[in-house]
Amino acid sequence: MATNIVFIGLGNMGLPMAQNLVRAGHAVTGFDLVAASVRQFADGGGLVSDDQAAAIGQADIVITMLPASRHVLGAYLGDAGILAQARPGTLLIDCSTISTEAARQVGRAAQEQGMPMLDAPVSGGTAGATNGTLTFMVGGEASALAAARPYLDVMGKAIFHAGGSGCGQTVKICNNMLLGILMIGTSEAIRLGVANGLDPKVVSDVMAKSSGRNWTLDVYNPCPGVAENVPASRGYTGGFGVDLMLKDLGLAMESALASGASVPLGALSRNLYSLHSKAGSGALDFSSIYQLLGDKA
Ligand code: NAD
Missing domain, CATH: 3.40.50.720 (NAD(P)-binding Rossmann-like Domain)
Structure with a gap:
């Protein structure tokens, strides 16, 4: 029924x-x-x-x-x-x-x-x-x-x-703090390759089969044109908004303060997404952090 x-x-x-x-x-x-x-x-x-x-x-x-x-x-x-x-x-x-x-x-x-x-x-x-x-x-x-x-x-x-009750949210916040950090790290690495004359698809493909592999490389590449059907290849529309990521990193900071946990990379990531949002990108997908690290592609 x-x-x-x-x-x-x-x-x-x-x-x-x-x-x-x-x-x-x-x-x-x-x-x-x-x-x-x-x-x-x-x-x-x-x-x-x-x-x-x-x-x-x-x-x-x-x-x-x-x-x-x-x-x-x-x-x-x-x-x-x-x-x-x-x-x-x-x-x-x-x-x-x-x-x-x-x-x-x-x-x-x-x-x-x-x-x-x-x-x-x-x-x-x-x-x-x-x-x-x-x-x-x-x-x-x-x-x-x-x-x-x-x-x-x-x-x-x-x-x-x-x-x-609440434990689902705690683990989700841990995961999203890691995701926020990984998206910035992946963007930074692709930018470094491109700045040195490499094709972003080549850098991405190699890292996706090497020790830098992570979910953002596998299914959510932040560089426009590298992967199909991802926000980066449709003007960073749809997907998971910068402001939602910022919210989740804020929750991670609250949770770290309450528990005394040290989250230095989470804190740095929160500040980078905050700058990106303040520059007018809050409604874009969070992979648009790639834009903050170089020229708009
Ligand atoms: P969204 O902003 O696209 O959707 C939220 C919807 O809720 C909007 O359509 C809004 O109009 C509606 N809404 C707000 N208040 C309402 C109310 N009182 N009654 C009825 N509708 C109301 O957000 P989303 O991307 O769908 O994310 C939703 C949640 O899932 C967020 O907490 C986000 O952090 C989480 N999340 C998002 C993703 C992602 O990739 N987008 C992934 C995992 C988790």
């Missing part, structure tokens, strides 16, 4: 994730503040409604994919928020990348209302969201994860239980 799912946040990631649930035969009602995204969802067979509260009240599962902590806190805890509208027993899954603290706050409030809740941030980019190959890093009760697994399986290929 089709499960009744409400999906809130049909952006770069949420739209293809929700579309995969529709293709799997579920009754998915999608919501976003951007009307064009909702239309695109409806064109692909998704359900739409003018009455978000009623849709949440009838849902078996509510999934959110929103930008940052404040959006998630507002969506769940507001007077007309998800916790006020959903029935007890509704399974809540937040896939946004937010602070561990915010995830725990919402998770506690959900538990008090009798609603199992998971923080389930993802990795894999927009291609992973489209192809249903995301990695889910899950925090929350094992029983809630067991209930969510069939749906996460539709959207992803790897599901890890990181621990209790």
Whole structure:
């Protein structure tokens, strides 16, 4: 039987994730503040409604994919928020990348209302969201994860239980700090090769088969024209925004301050993305950090 799912946040990631649930035969009602995204969802067979509260009240599962902590806190805890509208027993899954603290706050409030809740941030980019190959890093009760697994399986290929509420967010922040650092390092290395007369594709191909290999070289090359179907080859549009990376590095800094961990490269990366954003590139894909390190290609 089709499960009744409400999906809130049909952006770069949420739209293809929700579309995969529709293709799997579920009754998915999608919501976003951007009307064009909702239309695109409806064109692909998704359900739409003018009455978000009623849709949440009838849902078996509510999934959110929103930008940052404040959006998630507002969506769940507001007077007309998800916790006020959903029935007890509704399974809540937040896939946004937010602070561990915010995830725990919402998770506690959900538990008090009798609603199992998971923080389930993802990795894999927009291609992973489209192809249903995301990695889910899950925090929350094992029983809630067991209930969510069939749906996460539709959207992803790897599901890890990181621990209790908030632990999915902690591991996600560690991963994204590393990703932010790797993207800058990869950009710097390609720029060095190009400055010395090499073809960026040659530098990239060699490093991708050598000890410098990493995910950004494999599937997300930052130099325009080296790889097809990546943001760098379409004017750094789509993908994962500079400001979202900046947000995640900010979360990493908060988490380092709270725990006393030393994160010198994470701190340097945060500052470089911050300069890049201030120079007007906040809405571009984060691989556009390549531009900060040389002439605009
Ligand atoms: P996005 O900005 O493209 O999408 C977010 C969507 O949420 C927007 O369409 C916005 O209109 C909508 N929204 C905001 N507030 C809303 C509300 N109250 N009700 C309904 N809709 C609302 O962002 P994205 O790239 O899809 O990323 C979403 C989350 O996933 C972020 O936390 C990001 O850090 C994380 N993430 C992104 C990527 C990526 O590659 N883009 C990868 C992994 C994780």
